[in-house]
Amino acid sequence: MDDALVRAGRALRLALLIALALLFLIPFYLLLRNGLSSEQDITSPEWTFFPGELKWGNVRELFDDPSVPFARSLLNSALIAIATTLGTLLLSSLAGYGLARIPYRHANKVFYGVLGTLLVPAAVTFVPSFVLVSSLGWISTLRGLIVPTLFSAFACFVFRQYFLGFPRELEDAAQVDGLGYWRTYWLVVVPNARPVFAAVGTIVFLGAWNSFLWPLVIGQDQSAWTVQVALSSFTTSQVIRLHELFVAAVVSILPLLLVFLCFQRWIVAGVERSGID
Amino acid sequence: MRRRRALWFWVFVGPFAAGLTLFTYVPLLWSVGLSFFDAHNTVTPTHFVGLDNYTAMLRDGAFVGSLKTFLLFTAFIVPVTYLLSLSLALMVNRVRWARAFFRSVFFLPAACSYVVAALVWKMSIFNGVRFGLANTVLGWFGGDPVAWLSTTDPPWYWLVIVSVRLWLQAGFYMILFLAGLQRIDPVLYEAAAVDGARPGWTVLRHITLPQLRATSVAVVLLLVINAFQAFDEFYNLLSDARGYPPYARPPLVYLYYTALGQGQNLGLGSAGAVILALIVAVVTVGQARWLKLGRTDPDG
Numbered sequence: 175m176d177d178a179l180v181r182a183g184r185a186l187r188l189a190l191l192i193a194l195a196l197l198f199l200i201p202f203y204l205l206l207r208n209g210l211s212s213e214q215d216i217t218s219p220e221w222t223f224f225p226g227e228l229k230w231g232n233v234r235e236l237f238d239d240p241s242v243p244f245a246r247s248l249l250n251s252a253l254i255a256i257a258t259t260l261g262t263l264l265l266s267s268l269a270g271y272g273l274a275r276i277p278y279r280h281a282n283k284v285f286y287g288v289l290g291t292l293l294v295p296a297a298v299t300f301v302p303s304f305v306l307v308s309s310l311g312w313i314s315t316l317r318g319l320i321v322p323t324l325f326s327a328f329a330c331f332v333f334r335q336y337f338l339g340f341p342r343e344l345e346d347a348a349q350v351d352g353l354g355y356w357r358t359y360w361l362v363v364v365p366n367a368r369p370v371f372a373a374v375g376t377i378v379f380l381g382a383w384n385s386f387l388w389p390l391v392i393g394q395d396q397s398a399w400t401v402q403v404a405l406s407s408f409t410t411s412q413v414i415r416l417h418e419l420f421v422a423a424v425v426s427i428l429p430l431l432l433v434f435l436c437f438q439r440w441i442v443a444g445v446e447r448s449g450i451d
Numbered sequence: 452m453r454r455r456r457a458l459w460f461w462v463f464v465g466p467f468a469a470g471l472t473l474f475t476y477v478p479l480l481w482s483v484g485l486s487f488f489d490a491h492n493t494v495t496p497t498h499f500v501g502l503d504n505y506t507a508m509l510r511d512g513a514f515v516g517s518l519k520t521f522l523l524f525t526a527f528i529v530p531v532t533y534l535l536s537l538s539l540a541l542m543v544n545r546v547r548w549a550r551a552f553f554r555s556v557f558f559l560p561a562a563c564s565y566v567v568a569a570l571v572w573k574m575s576i577f578n579g580v581r582f583g584l585a586n587t588v589l590g591w592f593g594g595d596p597v598a599w600l601s602t603t604d605p606p607w608y609w610l611v612i613v614s615v616r617l618w619l620q621a622g623f624y625m626i627l628f629l630a631g632l633q634r635i636d637p638v639l640y641e642a643a644a645v646d647g648a649r650p651g652w653t654v655l656r657h658i659t660l661p662q663l664r665a666t667s668v669a670v671v672l673l674l675v676i677n678a679f680q681a682f683d684e685f686y687n688l689l690s691d692a693r694g695y696p697p698y699a700r701p702p703l704v705y706l707y708y709t710a711l712g713q714g715q716n717l718g719l720g721s722a723g724a725v726i727l728a729l730i731v732a733v734v735t736v737g738q739a740r741w742l743k744l745g746r747t748d749p750d751g
Contacts, residue, residue, distance in 0.1 A: 190542065191553055194539070195553055198560065198622075199559075201571045201576070202559070204575045205571055217580075269468065276463060279457070288471065291471060294728050298703075298728045299478050302481050305478065305481055305482070321470075322474040356459070386686075387683065405566050406686070410687075420575075427562065430562045438555060
């Protein structure tokens with residue numbers, strides 16, 4: 175009797191999980207369905223779960239549409255996401271290592287200075303940052319979109335926590351061999367810290383690709399639009415045709431899904447060791 | 452030796468610290484400065500107005516209203532996300548079949564941007580016409596179509612706004628809970644079984660939840676901070692070619708229109724940003740103190 179009850183409970187849980195999983199997948203399905211439908215199929219008065227025929231030509235149409243700088247915005251997003259990821263990894267891993275391993279009288283003060291900025295969310299400082307970037311003349315430039323976002327207190331914090339827990343023996347051996355901090359870092363520490371680089375890199379890449387407020391504020395000319403800004407401008411102006419909009423959204427998440435599926439394990443590991451609990 | 456170490460410290464930390472100073476501390480101070488000036492359309496104002504911008508902001512019904520919107524939004528999103536992500540974690544943790552699959556499916560939306568998610572919600576699920584998915588489902592049960600995003604009474608738009616964020620974020624918090632669950636010592640469950648506790652509610656209440664305390668604290672803190680920064684989904688769901696409706700405007704959306712909209716009133720916008728930053732800092736520190744976040748182990 176008890177066994178039957180346990181088994182029934184397990185089956186119920188599995189059924190609930192499957193139902194929830196389907197619910198979570200529906201938005202992805204809708205993106206794909208609408209992206210490959212004709213305009214008429216999307217707005218047909220009767221809801222159809224499957225489009226009449228798959229329109230692969232929608233992708234071509236999107237890139238051929240001269241009123242939509244979509245290819246340009248994809249390129250901008252790719253450049254920004256890659257540069258932001260590499261730059262953030264370099265700057266914050268160096269800083270995290272210095273804070274964790276190089277004894278210095280004021281190291282703690284510097285660390286609290288870094289932590290303090292976590293209290294002021296970047297989104298709240300967008301007005302003053304806009305002011306600064308515009309006075310540098312960086313509005314609508316890739317520089318303006320990339321450079322101010324390179325100094326992530328979060329990434330620095332994760333690297334510091336990781337290096338604090340890093341086994342010291344390796345570095346000690348390197349120091350005995352006469353390597354200074356600089357070469358120890360590049361020859362010994364970095365090659366052994368690949369998981370944290372992959373984890374932070376993936377999180378930063380996703381964040382840079384998906385970020386919206388900063389590119390919206392800084393990328394004012396069409397030539398500096400990112401994919402997110404381009405998509406958003408289509409939804410708010412409503413001049414674009416629906417199927418084009420949806421196929422654009424599908425194209426915009428494909429690179430991310432790729433990164434995501436390749437690095438999922440690292441993201442999970444990175445989130446788990448991000449030191450927030 | 453000591454001096455050489457100091458030199459190396461700055462070689463490693465210097466570039467990062469300089470950038471952080473230039474792109475976070477300088478804008479903050481600049482903003483504080485601007486907030487005391489009448490700065491329309493200019494970043495080098497000359498007309499000092501003292502606290503006028505602050506009093507104007509605090510008397511501005513729309514700004515205060517945006518803070519209320521945030522409170523309402525938080526009251527919705529924090530408990531609902533907390534419960535959903537915890538439930539997902541508990542179920543995924545115990546399922547024996549295709550665990551990696553379920554984990555991936557629930558986490559997958561984290562790769563989606565708010566812009567894309569808002570597009571699906573606004574143009575496909577809750578588009579307010581008869582062929583929209585939500586209205587089609589309503590129709591199956593004999594319901595009338597609802598204009599989800601433009602109905603303020605009853606405020607159906609909250610359902611749309613909350614469900615977008617829920618879909619995008621529940622998986623992320625589920626991962627945090629899953630990590631917390633992995634760290635619970637199995638011995639505790641064995642001891643409970645020996646004591647005759649039936650698996651289920653009792654074990655959940657007396658072992659699992661207390662053991663997840665640290666994770667719960669972190670999750671709630673993150674949820675509140677993220678709610679404060681809500682911008683993307685509000686902007687993309689509610690604004691259109693005609694602008695933004697007067698309802699459901701969280702603080703960042705309001706600041707965006709004040710500082711960078713038609714008036715370009717940077718002084719007023721800066722005052723609002725300073726007020727907001729102070730509120731966020733006070734809430735975060737207060738919450739961390741209250742929940743005793745500082746007492747977890749420093750290497751955690």
